Amino acid sequence: MSPLIQLQKITKSYRLWTESLTVLKWIDIEIEAGEFVSIMGQSGSGKSTLMNIVGMLDNPSTGKYIFNGSDVSELTDDDQSLIRRQNIGFIFQSYNLLPRTSALDQVIMPLLYQDVGKKERIERATIALGKVGLAEKLGNFPNEMSGGQQQRVSIARAIVTNPSIILADEPTGALDSKTGVEIMEILTELNREGKTIILITHEHEVDVYAKRHILLRDGNVIH
Numbered sequence: 001m002s003p004l005i006q007l008q009k010i011t012k013s014y015r016l017w018t019e020s021l022t023v024l025k026w027i028d029i030e031i032e033a034g035e036f037v038s039i040m041g042q043s044g045s046g047k048s049t050l051m052n053i054v055g056m057l058d059n060p061s062t063g064k065y066i067f068n069g070s071d072v073s074e075l076t077d078d079d080q081s082l083i084r085r086q087n088i089g090f091i092f093q094s095y096n097l098l099p100r101t102s103a104l105d106q107v108i109m110p111l112l113y114q115d116v117g118k119k120e121r122i123e124r125a126t127i128a129l130g131k132v133g134l135a136e137k138l139g140n141f142p143n144e145m146s147g148g149q150q151q152r153v154s155i156a157r158a159i160v161t162n163p164s165i166i167l168a169d170e171p172t173g174a175l176d177s178k179t180g181v182e183i184m185e186i187l188t189e190l191n192r193e194g195k196t197i198i199l200i201t202h203e204h205e206v207d208v209y210a211k212r213h214i215l216l217r218d219g220n221v222i223h
């Protein structure tokens, strides 16, 4: 079987006025289903750029991205969105929750794009929030929750569609270390259940949860 994710000779450049900035220079990475991989590297080394490509939120400038055996580089944005919604859940440093929206409604949101009836939407979102320990907070708005609780809502939102892959970009970056440990334990449990986890971090205490470590420097994979 081919690896779940294959990045082959990926480059990414941004055009700025007359100059062009090459952020990813030559990326060859393979990730198998079920792995827990971290991506480390200094600020500006291209981690988020790489994650956006893996998550099909952005396309590489050159190179090939093979997902589950098929080349996604050639797909339309709509087809990429479909693959993304069915397979990938995202977690961001800043939670990216909607203001004035309850925890339950945040988590229901991704299901609105799928063929799931209202009753099942509520059931599944309730289960996902229970799983991250927020069964008591279904009706809370983001401004009525701690940072760790908001991040747990965002994890529930990421897993409610039952994706096989979780992409987490500095999920503990805005949290104190104790709360960060709680978040990492949830990710570890999701990996134990079989989900592929790709974690961006620059904290050593967070990196140790991953089973394989990829280091980026100036747009290259160092190891």
Ligand SMILES: Nc1ncnc2c1ncn2[C@@H]1O[C@H](COP(=O)(O)OP(=O)(O)OP(=O)(O)O)[C@@H](O)[C@H]1O
Pocket: 014, 015, 016, 021, 023, 041, 042, 043, 044, 045, 046, 047, 048, 049, 050
């Ligand atoms: N849309 C864009 N247009 C131009 N330059 C960009 C764009 N997005 C990112 N860059 C540049 O690409 C480089 C890598 O950015 P990226 O966000 O991938 O870094 P990072 O490793 O995630 O850093 P951090 O740890 O600070 O989050 C930076 O120099 C950034 O300025």
Ligand SMILES: [Mg+2]
Pocket: 047, 048, 049, 169
């Ligand atoms: Mg980043």
